Amino acid sequence: MTEQAIFITGGGSGIGRATALLFAARGWRVGLADVDAAGLAGTAALLPADMVSTYQMDVRDREAWVTTLDAFTATSGGRLDVLFNNAGIGTGGPLAEADFAEIDxxxxxxxxxxLNGARIGYAYLARTPGSCLLNSASASAIYGSAGLVPYSMTKFAVRAMTEGLDGEWAGAGIKVRAIVPSFIDTPLLQSPAGGSNRSIRETVTAAGLELTPVEEVAKAAWSAVHGDRVHTFVGKTAHRMAFAARWMPGKLRQQMRRGRAAK
Structure with a gap:
């Protein structure tokens, strides 16, 4: 059987690293991309040397996307079974105090x-039968999260992109999936929360939301790639928020307000 290949952005830590470990352990070739060279080296050191390739890349750079995907698929015999759009950064705090440069x-x-990954990755995915675009959303994309508005907005958009492309790319035989994890205790959550002196982690826990082990998210990524659900919710918080957003939106609204009052 031909070796399958997954390309992971944000592969230097957190969900990207855990997913790389799981897929490599199951025999997949792994391509890792990140702006953090040290993080990339740290992830690569945990994987078999002949199974991994690393690329220092900024997902905002479209030319870098092409160069990197060309290089990775050259190592995989032209295959790109999964493109995992996972790279992300966080910011939090009151929007009225947020720095415009940080929002941008x-x-x-x-x-x-x-979007760059999807638009540019399509050509590579289309050449691989049964391929999948996997996107990282967030529990903050279930109901708008007070104190995390710019981040929450982007993750809502990722969910919308997933749903739209699931229909748009069906004819090409490309699955499009999203994982929707609860908040994960990764370096992203240690980021300062905008105009607040708290970290995003403190903003999340103040709202009464639990953190989910990163290994659980990696297992969900595997299930999403191999399953039929467009969105895969991960962790107690994500499942509770999805239920509340549908059946008890008033209660969820109150919870968000209590989280901001705890500032």
């Missing part, structure tokens, strides 16, 4: 970076 950066990385 979050939108450029989380939204335009994912």
């Amino acid at each position: 950066r979050v939108v450029a990385v989380n939204l335009m970076g994912a």
